[in-house]
Amino acid sequence: MFRWDQVWYYLFQDPNFYFLQAAWITLWISVVAQAIGIVLGFILALMRTSKYAFLVWPARAYLWFFRGSPLLVQVLLLWAGLPKIFPQALLPAWACILIAFSLNEGAYMSEIIRAALGSVDPGQMEAAKALGMRYNTAMRRIVIPQAMRVIIPPLGNEFNNMLKTTSIASVIGVQELTGTAQVFGSQTFITFELLIVATVYYLILTTIWEFVQRWIEQRFDPDRANVAIAAAQEKSTMKRLTGIGAQTAR
Numbered sequence: 001m002f003r004w005d006q007v008w009y010y011l012f013q014d015p016n017f018y019f020l021q022a023a024w025i026t027l028w029i030s031v032v033a034q035a036i037g038i039v040l041g042f043i044l045a046l047m048r049t050s051k052y053a054f055l056v057w058p059a060r061a062y063l064w065f066f067r068g069s070p071l072l073v074q075v076l077l078l079w080a081g082l083p084k085i086f087p088q089a090l091l092p093a094w095a096c097i098l099i100a101f102s103l104n105e106g107a108y109m110s111e112i113i114r115a116a117l118g119s120v121d122p123g124q125m126e127a128a129k130a131l132g133m134r135y136n137t138a139m140r141r142i143v144i145p146q147a148m149r150v151i152i153p154p155l156g157n158e159f160n161n162m163l164k165t166t167s168i169a170s171v172i173g174v175q176e177l178t179g180t181a182q183v184f185g186s187q188t189f190i191t192f193e194l195l196i197v198a199t200v201y202y203l204i205l206t207t208i209w210e211f212v213q214r215w216i217e218q219r220f221d222p223d224r225a226n227v228a229i230a231a232a233q234e235k236s237t238m239k240r241l242t243g244i245g246a247q248t249a250r
Contacts, residue, residue: 006193011200022180023201029094029169029176030162033101038155040102041109048114059110066107072168075100079172097169101162108158116150117143149220156213163205177201 010019047059066074078096082089091099120143128138170179177198185191 003190003193006188006190007196010194010197018180018184019177019197019201022175022177022198023205025174026163026166026176026201027205029097029101029166029174030159033098033105034159034162036098036102037105037109037158038113040106041111041113044106044110045114045117048110049117063107063110066104071100071104071165072171074104075168075172093169093172093174096172097166097174101165105158105162109155112151112154112158113147116147119150120146149217152213152217152220156209156216160206160209160213163209164202 014020044059044062047055048063050056075096078091078100079093082091124142124146125138128142129135133141166176167178169176170182173179175183178195181194181198182191185194
């Protein structure tokens with residue numbers, strides 16, 4: 001028999017805050033793995049666009065493996081397979097999750113960043129070099145700021161997906177939201193009820209991130225500044241035409 005009282009209890013009355021702690025673990029894993037994945041993705045994107053084959057081919061091999069194999073398999077290879085090859089390399093469960101998630105995310109972010117960098121007109125870099133800018137300076141000041149408006153929407157989707165993908169961590173015993181629901185559910189025989197509680201927390205996290213992503217996209221909107229300037233000019237013109245807001249001459 002389904003027990004709604006247990007759903008409400010773990011949502012609103014749990015004195016030990018088990019699911020709040022699990023939500024924090026879920027968020028922590030997502031933020032750290034996504035941040036590392038962005039750094040790896042940027043490095044791989046630069047390697048893919050390099051004119052040197054010794055940089056291009058390792059990057060392609062990396063993408064081939066991490067985009068072509070399931071994330072769950074990658075986690076299990078680190079958790080169960082690596083100690084068999086290197087007995088001293090027994091990693092804790094959270095470290096396996098962070099490494100696997102970061103390496104996997106780096107492969108996907110590299111393609112997003114590479115596409116964003118490619119969307120910037122090559123003439124921008126040529127003009128920067130003509131002005132005497134170094135490659136690093138031109139990338140930091142000219143290319144990357146323009147590429148950010150292309151990177152942010154898919155980056156937001158990747159982080160949203162990362163929040164839900166953390167459920168894979170439960171397979172090796174990390175007690176994030178799904179793992180917490182399974183552990184306490186098996187002890188109290190209310191697994192289904194606790195999975196609903198975990199689902200509510202996932203929805204809360206992804207909804208909050210949706211608002212954050214929308215705010216970030218607006219901040220990097222290239223038309224945002226132009227709209228603000230046009231509105232200010234229109235307001236100033238109306239004041240001059242109507243005399244409203246003008247100071248009275250003495």
